[in-house]
Amino acid sequence: MSLYNRIIKKPWPYWVGGILLGIFNVILLTTTGQSWTITTGFLYFGAHILNIFGLQPSDWYYFRQNTWLLPGETFIRNYYTVLNLAVILGSLIAVLWASEFKWKKIKNKKQLFFGFLGGILMGYGTRLSFGCNIGAYFSAIPSFSLHGWVTAVFMLVGAWIGCKVLLKYIL
Amino acid sequence: MSSSKIEELKKRRQKENKAKSSQIPYAAIFTVVAIVIYGVFLKINLKYSTFWIIGLLIGFTIQRSRFCFTASFRDPILVGNTSVLKAIIIAFIIMTIGFALVQYIFVGDSEIFDIYNIPGQIHPVGIHTAIGAIIFGIGMVISGGCASGTLMRIGEGFILQIVVLVGFIVGTLLGARQYEFWDKLFISKSPTVYIPQYIGLPIAMIGQIVILILLYFFVDWYDRKNNLMMM
Numbered sequence: 001m002s003l004y005n006r007i008i009k010k011p012w013p014y015w016v017g018g019i020l021l022g023i024f025n026v027i028l029l030t031t032t033g034q035s036w037t038i039t040t041g042f043l044y045f046g047a048h049i050l051n052i053f054g055l056q057p058s059d060w061y062y063f064r065q066n067t068w069l070l071p072g073e074t075f076i077r078n079y080y081t082v083l084n085l086a087v088i089l090g091s092l093i094a095v096l097w098a099s100e101f102k103w104k105k106i107k108n109k110k111q112l113f114f115g116f117l118g119g120i121l122m123g124y125g126t127r128l129s130f131g132c133n134i135g136a137y138f139s140a141i142p143s144f145s146l147h148g149w150v151t152a153v154f155m156l157v158g159a160w161i162g163c164k165v166l167l168k169y170i171l
Numbered sequence: 172m173s174s175s176k177i178e179e180l181k182k183r184r185q186k187e188n189k190a191k192s193s194q195i196p197y198a199a200i201f202t203v204v205a206i207v208i209y210g211v212f213l214k215i216n217l218k219y220s221t222f223w224i225i226g227l228l229i230g231f232t233i234q235r236s237r238f239c240f241t242a243s244f245r246d247p248i249l250v251g252n253t254s255v256l257k258a259i260i261i262a263f264i265i266m267t268i269g270f271a272l273v274q275y276i277f278v279g280d281s282e283i284f285d286i287y288n289i290p291g292q293i294h295p296v297g298i299h300t301a302i303g304a305i306i307f308g309i310g311m312v313i314s315g316g317c318a319s320g321t322l323m324r325i326g327e328g329f330i331l332q333i334v335v336l337v338g339f340i341v342g343t344l345l346g347a348r349q350y351e352f353w354d355k356l357f358i359s360k361s362p363t364v365y366i367p368q369y370i371g372l373p374i375a376m377i378g379q380i381v382i383l384i385l386l387y388f389f390v391d392w393y394d395r396k397n398n399l400m401m402m
Contacts, residue, residue: 007235017236018258019265024225024232026269031221033290035270036229038318042336043343050344057344061351070218082212082219083226084322089205090230091326096198104329111331118314119321119335121306123342127350128303128358130294132318133240133311136304138259142266143291144274144375146364147300154301158308159244165313166249 008097025139034079035143037135038087039126040068041080048075062127114170125158233323241311241320251397253390260387264380271376278372286365297361299353314338 029035047057057063057075069078095101106112122132129136129151137155140148205227212220232238236258243255273290286293311317314335316324321339324332367375 012232012236014236014238014254014258015261017232017238018260018262020232020236021229021238022262022265022269024229025262025266026273028221028225029270029273029290032218034222035291036225037292038322039339039343042318042340043347046340046344047347049340057347060347061354062347065350065354079219079222082222086205086223086226087230087233087319087322088326089201090227090232091234091323092230093198093201093205093227094231094234095327096194096201099192099194099198100327101194101197102328104327104331106331106334112334114313115315115331115335116338118310118312119338119340120342120345121310122314122317123310123339123344124346125303125305125307125310126318126343127346128299128353129307130300130303131292132307133244134317134319135292136294136300138240138262139266140292140294141263141379142270143289143293144270144366144372144379145291145293145296146366147294147296148292150296150300151304154304155308155311156244156248158305158310159241159312160248160308161305162309162312163245163248165309170313 008094021138025142032079035135035139036083037080037131037139038084039123039132039135041078041084042123043127044069044075044078044080051075110170129154229319230323230326233319234326238323239316239320241315241317244308245312247390247393247397250399251394252400253394253398256390257387257394260383260390264383267376267379267383271372274367275372284365284368286363286368289365293363293365295358295361295363297357299357299361310342 025036047063050057073079092101106115126132126136130147131137131140131151133151133155136151137148140151142148205223209220209223209227212223238258239255240259243253243259246252246254247256270291277288277290278284307317316332316335318339321332321335325336366379370378
């Protein structure tokens with residue numbers, strides 16, 4: 001099998017993905033002092049939109065209490081934006097090299113509803129648990145912070161409840 | 172075989188052929204764009220150049236390996252399959268060693284840990300962690316993908332995931348808006364527990380690796396016992 005086929009055409013085994021993601025996260029921490037996180041970037045993007053509409057999210061208690069930005073960064077110009085756009089583009093490049101890109105439409109209203117609702121739930125949850133299953137799990141457990149392990153256990157509980165909903169209403 | 176079935180097969184074959192039309196020129200264009208942006212970052216902001224290149228590699232990797240963090244929680248429950256979870260445990264073992272080294276260099280020989288500045292994700296733990304994680308867990312299963320999966324699928328062309336992303340942004344804003352309530356109720360009263368604070372970094376590292384290895388074998392055993400896909 002040619003190298004092109006092996007890297008681009010055939011899906012990689014999960015363990016290859018796991019090893020690479022682990023190594024990338026270590027490189028990120030070593031070179032930038034930051035580990036991989038995502039959702040705080042979503043929040044800052046949202047805050048930027050609110051800013052455009054003339055609301056002042058920077059007055060919110062949350063933003064007065066927490067600054068997750070590097071010195072000099074703004075709601076839109078920050079490392080989360082760089083990282084998140086790069087992940088989307090990296091995925092797009094991978095799909096295109098395999099010639100597998102396709103616009104995939106939303107199947108029905110149910111999918112739309114649960115997608116949007118699930119998004120809101122995830123977003124809300126991340127503000128309580130200090131991150132998603134990347135920031136509060138994938139990057140937190142290797143940081144030796146107890147909240148990573150607690151997140152793992154209760155995310156499993158949440159997933160179990162989600163599966164009940166999935167089987168009853170969605171599938 | 173009935174003729175309608177043959178027609179159906181023909182149609183499917185046509186579809187497959189259509190999908191196989193080459194997108195490599197676009198791939199080349201986007202790769203060049205990514206590299207040019209990397210070059211610009213190298214000049215204006217070295218740190219951003221690292222975030223950019225690692226982000227690209229992460230996106231490429233999760234797409235190629237169909238890596239889904241949601242599946243690592245959902246599939247063991249739904250179908251008894253733990254193959255993604257096992258890959259994540261391998262990643263955890265690698266990162267436990269890597270993060271420990273980085274933190275060790277930062278902390279040095281000092282006995283007092285400056286837990287608010289140690290590299291990594293170190294945050295208060297308490298009831299809010301459990302509530303947030305449960306809400307997140309429900310959300311990721313019903314929407315069919317978490318944050319990384321959402322980004323990856325947007326790259327793949329899923330329109331649904333753009334909706335999930337909008338919901339995600341709305342959710343983080345709502346959460347931040349009501350943060351004061353949760354902060355006063357739980358978060359401000361909760362401790363930040365950095366495990367090496369109590370047992371030292373070397374023991375924390377070795378202990379965590381042992382736990383992860385044991386977890387790997389347990390999860391492997393669970394898979395062999397429960398996996399519906401294997402039967």
